Structure formats: C-alpha cells, structure tokens
Amino acid sequence: MFPTHLRGIHQMENSMKQWSAVTRWLHALIAATIIGQLISSLILVPPDEMEEATFLGKMAMETHEVVGLLAAMFLFLHWLWSFLSSSDVKLSKLFPLSVSGFRGIAADLAYLVKNKKLPSTDQGSGNLASLFHGFGIIIASIAAFSGAALYYVMDFTAKGFENPLFEEIAEVHETIANLMWFYLIIHVLAAVWHEYSNDRIIKLMFRF
Ligand code: HEM
Numbered sequence: 524m525f526p527t528h529l530r531g532i533h534q535m536e537n538s539m540k541q542w543s544a545v546t547r548w549l550h551a552l553i554a555a556t557i558i559g560q561l562i563s564s565l566i567l568v569p570p571d572e573m574e575e576a577t578f579l580g581k582m583a584m585e586t587h588e589v590v591g592l593l594a595a596m597f598l599f600l601h602w603l604w605s606f607l608s609s610s611d612v613k614l615s616k617l618f619p620l621s622v623s624g625f626r627g628i629a630a631d632l633a634y635l636v637k638n639k640k641l642p643s644t645d646q647g648s649g650n651l652a653s654l655f656h657g658f659g660i661i662i663a664s665i666a667a668f669s670g671a672a673l674y675y676v677m678d679f680t681a682k683g684f685e686n687p688l689f690e691e692i693a694e695v696h697e698t699i700a701n702l703m704w705f706y707l708i709i710h711v712l713a714a715v716w717h718e719y720s721n722d723r724i725i726k727l728m729f730r731f
C-alpha cells in the first residue's frame with residue numbers, strides 16, 4: 524500500500540502506463556466481437572443441420588458469420604498496428620522471445636510463486652503478461668481465420684458445406700474456439716485480480 528502523499532505519484536505513473544487510444548479501441552472491438560462469437564456459438568445451428576433449425580438458430584448462425592468477419596478485420600488491423608514502430612503493442616513486446624525477454628518472464632514467474640500474486644505494472648517486467656496477450660492474439664486470429672475459411676468453402680466452392688474440407692476446417696475451428704474460452708476466462712480473472720490488488724488496469728484499458 525502506498526502512503527497517502529505517494530498515492531498521487533503512483534496513480535500518475537499508472538496513468539502514464541496506459542495504453543494508446545488505438546490499442547484501447549482495437550482491444551475493445553476485438554473483445555466485444557470475440558465475446559459475441561463465443562455467445563452466438565452456443566446457439567447457432569451448423570449449416571448441415573439448417574433444415575431443422577429454429578429461427579433463433581438460423582439468426583445466430585448469420586450473426587456469427589457477420590460478427591466473425593468483423594472480428595477478423597479488427598484482428599488484421601491489430602496485426603498491422605503491431606508492425607508499426609509507433610505502436611505500443613509491437614511484435615517484440617507481444618512476443619518477448621529474446622534473452623532479456625525470457626529473463627523478465629522468469630522474474631515475473633518467480634514473483635508470482637514467491638508472493639502468490641501477480642506482479643503489478645510497476646513491480647514486474649510485464650513480459651509474462653505480454654506473452655499471454657501474444658497467445659491471445661494468435662488464438663483469436665486462428666479462430667477468425669479458420670472461420671473465414673469455413674465461410675469461403677461454404678459460399679464460394681461448388682459443394683459448399685458438403686465439401687470434405689468443410690468438416691476438417693470445422694474441427695480446427697471448434698478446437699481453437701474452446702481454447703478461446705479458456706484464454707478469455709484466465710485473461711479476465713487475471714485482470715480482475717490486478718484490479719482487486721489496486722492495480723487499475725481494467726479502468727485504464729477501457730477508458731475511451
Ligand atoms: C473470430 C472468432 C470466432 C470464434 C471464437 C468462433 C467460435 C465458434 C464456435 C465455438 C463454434 C462451434 C459451435 C458448435 O459447437 O457447433 C463455431 C462454429 C462455426 N463458426 Fe465460428 N467462430 C469465430 C469466427 C467465425 C467466422 C469468421 C466465421 C465465418 C464467417 C465462422 C463460422 C462458423 C461456422 C460456419 C460454424 C459451424 C461449423 C460446424 O459445422 O460445426 N466463425 N464458431
């Protein structure tokens with residue numbers, strides 16, 4: 524805990540660590556569309572069972588396609604953004620796979636094990652969190668890319684969803700989507716844990 528006279532400085536430091544507006548907007552759009560995808564996936568009726576589908580099941584499938592393509596576009600923009608030198612989510616940050624990056628990850632893990640809590644933004648290197656965020660972008664991108672491939676096979680090949688390729692891609696899509704659930708739950712729990720420890724990252728990330 525910070526003494527009262529230092530709390531202002533701590534808050535100032537924290538707000539200096541806030542993410543850029545581009546990152547915050549892209550993150551919010553990606554989070555909203557992916558959550559929408561996961562929810563619609565619980566209701567949708569796959570194209571090969573469409574004949575017996577209820578109105579809700581059909582609508583959920585339509586929504587899943589449109590929102591999924593939007594998610595794919597936001598993820599594509601996020602990748603473009605991570606290639607720019609002015610970005611605060613450069614590839615080297617999202618994937619700290621260098622000697623110093625690995626040292627940071629090891630130090631963050633050691634802190635976690637020793638203190639039984641996540642290192643706050645000013646206690647750790649941030650590399651462990653960044654690596655986890657990098658995995659999130661990869662998982663979300665594979666989900667969106669495989670979904671877009673399903674869309675292509677369904678709508679732009681002669682056999683449509685009866686094409687054997689459809690079943691194969693659908694398996695990849697569903698497996699990776701299960702990982703997406705897992706990622707989302709851990710990511711949100713970690714964010715809430717930070718927030719609960721007075722490290723106001725949710726407030727900073729969702730400030731518009
Ligand atoms: C962007 C992230 C996405 C996530 C997290 C996601 C998630 C899911 C999940 C969990 C299912 C399984 C539903 C079930 O168990 O039956 C599913 C199925 C499906 N998704 Fe997505 N999806 C995404 C993007 C897309 C996109 C971009 C499209 C196409 C435009 C798409 C098209 C489909 C189709 C056609 C199915 C049914 C596949 C089957 O026959 O089983 N998805 N999706």
Ligand code: HEM
Nearest residue numbers: 546550554557612652656659660663707711714724725728
């Ligand atoms: C599946 C959907 C989501 C994905 C793929 C995702 C991915 C990411 C990524 C890649 C970052 C790093 C910044 C960036 O590159 O944009 C990040 C940061 C963050 N996310 Fe998410 N996110 C998702 C949903 C959420 C949700 C629902 C919350 C709500 C609690 C959340 C809270 C945060 C916070 C607070 C940060 C900042 C972490 C820090 O300051 O160290 N995210 N997320």
